[in-house]
Amino acid sequence: MDLAYYWYDAAHLMMAPARAASESARFFLDFPGNPLTYTPYGRTMSAAFELFERTTRRYAKPGFGFTSTTVEGESVPVTEEVVWSHPFCQVIAFRRGPKAAALGQPKLLIVAPMSGHYATLLRGTVEAFLPTHEVMITDWADAKTVPVQSGTFDLDSYIDYVMEMCRDLGPDLHVLAVCQPAVPVIAAVARLEAQNDPAIPLSAILMGGPIDTRRSPTAVNQLAEERGAAWFAENCIQTVPFGHPGAGRQVYPGFFQLSGFMAMNLDRHMTAHREMFDHLVRGDGDQAEKHRDFYDEYMAVMDLTAEFYLQTVETVFVTHDLPRGEMMHRGERVDLLAIRRCALMAVEGEKDDISGVGQTLATLELTPNLSPDKKLYHLQTEVGHYGVFNGSRFRKQIAPKIVAFTQAHARDAKPAVSASLVVPASSVMPDVPAIPASFPSPAESAVSGAAIDAGRAANAPVRIRKVKV
Secondary structure, eight states, X not given: OOOHHHHHHHHHHHHHHHHHHHHHHHHHHHOTTOGGGGSHHHHHHHHHHHHHHHHHSOOOOOOOOOOEEEXXXXXXXXXXXXXXXXXXXXXXXXXXXXXXXXXXXXXEEEEOOOSSBOGGGGHHHHHHHTTTSEXXXXXXXXXXXXXXXXXXXXXXXXXXXXXXXXXXXXXXXXXXXXXXXXXXXXXXXXHHHHTTOTTOOSEEEEESOOSOTTSSOOHHHHHHHHHHHHHHHHHHOEEOOTTSTTXXXXXXXXXXXXXXXXXXXXXXXXXXXXXXXXXXXXXXXXXXXXXXXXXXXXXXXXXXXXXXHHHHIIIIIISOTTTTTOOEETTEEOOGGGOOSSEEEEEEETTXXXXXXXXXXXXXXXXXXXXXGGEEEEEETTOOTGGGTSSHHIXXXXXXXXXXXXXXXXXXXXXXXXXXXXXXXXXXXXXXXOOOTTSOOHHHHSOOHHHHXXXXXXXXXXXXXXXXX
């Protein structure tokens, strides 16, 4: 048995006395009555002690921290309420004041990624929609906190959870999936459509999701495909040590995921910590606080169940079952051709190095039985993966389009006159392996390059060509 997780826990325990001593020394050096506090030497030592403590601590799960929002120009209170709960997930609803609740605004379920970070990584996403929607978000459980007796959780379970959420939190529900959940969410929609279930969401917005990772493959996609699920099972799966509620459970540890995140941009993280040190020495508290806020979130990670992680690697990144029409759920094929009623919006970032351009757009091409007026595509320029769901461009350009899309596809909304698939030039797809006859091939369903160039130049809508199925 690999003992990496045990060594990781042991290292934290062994470092505890040093962290305590570091914190005590920093408290002494920051005490207003200490003359050293106001000297360059005192500030330098205090900064060094803080960075030592922050780089050796185990970061706790952050909170959302919302207390109010503005609805139609009026400030209203915001409280959190758990409205749905299962062993591996709970759904948090952000309840606003009674005046806001009486407006009957659309219900929006944000499906947060189960990819190592907590749902609070989408704090900015939630905040953007609080004034216009009744917002709920999935709060996935850290696998090491779920007892083995609670059972397993795999990709099939994820799809089950999303389908049940749609049934329990509807009717008239809009679903927004950020990154990894795009696959289980569209699979859940397809299964609900195939069953003619009344809980079918009004719309599903997929943001930077790996629907077809053969398109514009990134380094992350290529690594998974080259190594295969067996390599990840041998090298990335650990057993939760004693001392945790989930002791004995097989997991992909969060600290493995964090190590991978950090390694991808190690120079940037080293520079950020050096800059924080300089801010602390200079007494620039505002800039130092921004660093703390970011890394308190970034460094807080959770474990994933081994079965979910490995099934996702195999299905999504290695065999590409969904775009090939071969993905299965509980013995039934996930048939994207069944989607006829749920409106779909795909959002991508021009500089996304996690989910390449075109991977999420594939959803619109793989659902030819859905009316064109229920499809929308947006490629956001000058943003990477994080900028797709957070930051100034998200707030100013992406979020308003999502708000308009959900309003246009509300239960009582009037039908749109025509399709509005705005597809910029940089979204032209590379060649990919052939797709089974039951699905349109990329060559058949791709928008022509000339039409795309014209659409980008004029910022005009571009209609996707009809496909023969």
